[in-house]
Amino acid sequence: MKNFWYKENIEDPLKGIIRYLRNNGVNTESSCGHEMDIQCQYILNGSIKDIHNLVWHYLYSRGLDINFELSVIHKVIDGKHYTSLNIKLPIDEEFKKGLK
Helix, strand or coil: CHHHHHHHHCCHHHHHHHHHHHHCCCCEEEEECCCCEEEECCCCCHHHHHHHHHHHHHHHHCCCCCCCEEEEEEEEECCEEEEEEEEECCCCHHHHHHHC
16 A cells, blocks of 8 residues: 555646656655646755855854745756756845845
8 A cells, every 4th residue: 555655645647757756765745736846855965055054154143043045946948957046035124134
């Protein structure tokens, strides 16, 4: 029965790819067949860890609450890959003043 968990818990269009990803060591956390969206666990390593540390220390050194989000975006268009990273910081005015 444990091999059939995805048949009962994953929406149809994504069942195959989620099983494939999980069988190859990728920890999928959530998915939506309507939006064709799969969220996976991403292990901090390499430059994303360096950026995490830089942002963390920057906020800490200014006595600010350490709240931020790093989003990795990797797109493939016509076989070419494009990767970017977005840093999201709180939008409240007090936080903005502390960044200066």
